[in-house]
Amino acid sequence: MKKKKAIVLVSGGLDSCxxxxxxxxxxxxxxxxxxxxxxxxxxxxxxxxxxxxxxNVKKKMIVDINYxxxxxxxxxxxxxxxxYSETKDSIPNTYVPFRNANLLAIAVAWAEVVxxxxxxxxxxxxxxxxxxxxREEFFEKYNKMIELGTKPQTxxxxxxPIIHNAKSEVVKIGKKLKAPFRLTWSCYQNSRKAxxxxxxxxxxxxxxxxxxxxxxxxxxxxxxxxN
Amino acid sequence: MKKKKAIVLVSGGLDSCxxxxxxxxxxxxxxxxxxxxxxxxxxxxxxxxxxxxxxNVKKKMIVDINYxxxxxxxxxxxxxxxxYSETKDSIPNTYVPFRNANLLAIAVAWAEVVxxxxxxxxxxxxxxxxxxxxREEFFEKYNKMIELGTKPQTxxxxxxPIIHNAKSEVVKIGKKLKAPFRLTWSCYQNSRKAxxxxxxxxxxxxxxxxxxxxxxxxxxxxxxxxN
Numbered sequence: 001m002k003k004k005k006a007i008v009l010v011s012g013g014l015d016s017c018x019x020x021x022x023x024x025x026x027x028x029x030x031x032x033x034x035x036x037x038x039x040x041x042x043x044x045x046x047x048x049x050x051x052x053x054x055x056n057v058k059k060k061m062i063v064d065i066n067y068x069x070x071x072x073x074x075x076x077x078x079x080x081x082x083x084y085s086e087t088k089d090s091i092p093n094t095y096v097p098f099r100n101a102n103l104l105a106i107a108v109a110w111a112e113v114v115x116x117x118x119x120x121x122x123x124x125x126x127x128x129x130x131x132x133x134x135r136e137e138f139f140e141k142y143n144k145m146i147e148l149g150t151k152p153q154t155x156x157x158x159x160x161p162i163i164h165n166a167k168s169e170v171v172k173i174g175k176k177l178k179a180p181f182r183l184t185w186s187c188y189q190n191s192r193k194a195x196x197x198x199x200x201x202x203x204x205x206x207x208x209x210x211x212x213x214x215x216x217x218x219x220x221x222x223x224x225x226x227n
Numbered sequence: 228m229k230k231k232k233a234i235v236l237v238s239g240g241l242d243s244c245x246x247x248x249x250x251x252x253x254x255x256x257x258x259x260x261x262x263x264x265x266x267x268x269x270x271x272x273x274x275x276x277x278x279x280x281x282x283n284v285k286k287k288m289i290v291d292i293n294y295x296x297x298x299x300x301x302x303x304x305x306x307x308x309x310x311y312s313e314t315k316d317s318i319p320n321t322y323v324p325f326r327n328a329n330l331l332a333i334a335v336a337w338a339e340v341v342x343x344x345x346x347x348x349x350x351x352x353x354x355x356x357x358x359x360x361x362r363e364e365f366f367e368k369y370n371k372m373i374e375l376g377t378k379p380q381t382x383x384x385x386x387x388p389i390i391h392n393a394k395s396e397v398v399k400i401g402k403k404l405k406a407p408f409r410l411t412w413s414c415y416q417n418s419r420k421a422x423x424x425x426x427x428x429x430x431x432x433x434x435x436x437x438x439x440x441x442x443x444x445x446x447x448x449x450x451x452x453x454n
Contacts, residue, residue: 061297067290067333073340097339101376102332105325106294112324113300133376141375145368149328149360 003028005058005116006159007107012047014204015162017184018174019122022161024055025177030114031060032107036068040190050183059114063106073097100133101142104158108146111156119158126166136163167203168210175213182216196221230255232285232343233386234334239274241431242389244411245401246349249388251282252404257341258287259334263295267417277410286341290333300324327360328369331385335373338383346385353393363390394430395437402440409443423448 006027010016011034023029033048035041045062052060068074074096100123107119123134132138139158146156162170174181186204187194194201196219205223208215214225233254237243238261250256260275262268272289279287295301301323327350334346350361359365366385373383389397401408413431414421421428423446432450435442441452 061294063294063297064291065294067288067292068336070288070290071333071337071340073336096336098332098336098376101372102329102336105329105332106298109295109300109323109325109329110298113298132378135375138372138375141368141372145328145365145372148362148365148368149325151359 004118005030005111005114006118006120007032007111007114007116008120009034009103009107009122010048010051011122012044012051012184013122013186014167014174014181014184014207015122015124015170017051017122017181018170018177018179019120019162020051020055021174021177021179023118023120023159027118029055029057030110030116031055031057032103032110033060033062034065034103034106035062036065040185040188043185043187043190047183047185051180054180054183061110065102065106068096068099068102071097098133100138104142108150108156112150112154115154117155117157119156121158121160123160123163124165124167124170125163134163136160139163166210167207171207171211171213175211184217191220193218193220195219196223231345232257232338232341233345233347234259234338234341234343235347236261236330236334236349237275237278238349239271239278239411240349240413241394241401241408241411241434242349242351242397244278244349244408245397245404245406246347246389247278247282248401248404248406250345250347250386254345256282256284257337257343258282258284259330259337260287260289261292261330261333262289263292267412267415270412270414270417274410274412278407281407281410288337292329292333295323295326295329298324325360327365331369335377335383339377339381342381344382344384346383348385348387350387350390351392351394351397352390361390363387366390393437394434398434398438398440402438411444418447420445420447422446423450 004027006023007030008020008023010020010031031052035045104119111119125134139160143158150156186200188198188200189195194217209225231254233250234257235247235250237247237258258279262272331346338346352361366387370385377383413427415425415427416422421444432442436452
C-alpha cells in the first residue's frame with residue numbers, strides 16, 4: 001500500500017531530527033526548513049540538507065521568512081535585544097512572536113498542494129517553558145482551524161510526537177530509531193565545532209548524559225560523558 | 228483617551244480600502260501589505276502606499292511572502308495554471324492554499340510586538356464562494372487559536388467587518404466613510420488604466436453600478452455608469 005504523505009518541519013536541531021525519524025517510519029516525507037537570517041542560518045541549513053539527504057525525502061523546501069526580522073520583538077530576530085532566557089514574566093525573550101503559527105501556516109499550504117495528511121513538528125512543552133505556541137492546547141486549536149480553513153476534501157493534522165518528552169527521552173527515542181545525531185546542529189554559534197558552553201549546547205549535553213549516551217558531534221571543549 | 232491599536236491587512240484593492248476606512252474610525256492603525264510576486268504586485272504596492280498615506284498610519288510594513296510561489300497550487304501563484312474561476316469542485320483555482328491563515332499569522336506576530344488589540348481583514352464570503360478561508364467560521368476558529376498561541380496578557384482579535392456584505396454594499400459603506408476609491412486597484416492587469424474587461428474589473432464596475440455610483444479610477448474602455 002502506498003504510504004501517506006507528511007510534511008516535517010526540520011530546523012536542523014536535535015528535536016526536529018528525532019521528529020523526522022518518527023515521521024519517516026510511516027510516511028512519505030516532505031521536509032520544510034525556514035530561514036529568517038538568524039545567526040546560525042547557514043549552519044542550520046547545512047544540517048537540514050544533510051538530514052533530508054539521510055532520509056532520502058520525496059521533496060524538500062527551504063523558505064525565507066525574513067519578515068520575522070522586520071517584525072522583531074525577540075532576541076532571536078532583533079540583534080538589539082540581548083538573549084535573556086530567565087524573565088520575571090515567565091516568557092523568555094527568545095520567544096519569537098507567533099512563530100509556530102507562522103511555520104505551520106506555510107506547512108499547511110504545502111500540505112494542501114501535495115496532498116499530505118500530516119504535519120510533524122518537534123515542539124516540546126518542557127523544553128520551552130512559557131512559549132504559548134508550544135503547548136498541546138495550542139496545537140489542538142490549530143487543528144480545528146485547519147479543518148475549516150482548507151478544502152473540505154482534505155484532512156490535514158498537525159502531529160507533535162515529542163511534545164510531552166524530556167530532552168533526554170528524545171535522545172533515547174532518536175537512538176532507537178537511528179536518528180543521525182551527528183548531522184544535527186544545536187549550538188548558538190556558527191562554527192565547525194559546537195561551543196559546548198551556550199544554553200543550547202548545555203541542554204543538549206545534559207540530555208545525552210541523562211540518556212547515558214555520548215553525543216556524536218564534535219565540541220570545542222572536553223566533555224566528561226560519564227559524569 | 229488613547230486609541231487602541233489595530234493591524235489592517237491592506238492589499239490595495241477596494242475591499243481592504245473600505246476595511247481600512249472602518250478600522251480608522253476607532254483605532255490607531257498599522258497597515259500590513261504582502262507581496263508574492265503576483266502579476267500586479269507593483270501596482271498594488273503603489274495603491275497600498277497611497278492608501279496608507281491617505282490614512283496617515285502609525286506604521287506600515289510590506290512583507291515578501293514569495294514562498295507562496297514556491298508552494299504554488301493556484302493560478303495566482305503558478306503561471307503554468309491558467310486562471311479559471313468556474314470549477315466543478317466548487318473551489319476556483321484562484322484559491323491560494325491557506326493564504327488567509329498565512330497573512331493573519333504575520334499580522335498576529337506584528338500585533339503581539341506593537342501591542343495591537345485587533346486585526347482587520349476585508350474578507351467577504353459572497354465574493355469568494357468556495358474559498359474555505361474566507362468563511363466566518365474559519366475566522367472564529369482562528370481567534371480561538373490566537374488566544375492560546377500568544378502571550379496570556381495579550382488579547383488579539385481578528386475582525387471581519389464586511390464579511391457578510393455584497394460588494395455593492397461595500398461600495399456604499401466606503402462612500403459614506405470617504406474611502407479613497409481613486410487610490411485603489413482591482414484590475415488583473417498592471418497598467419495605468421484599469422482594463423474594465425477582466426473578472427475583477429467586471430465585479431468592481433457592477434458593484435459601483437448597483438450602488439448607484441460612478442467609479443473614481445480611469446478605465447481603458449467607456450463605461451455607461453447609468454446602465
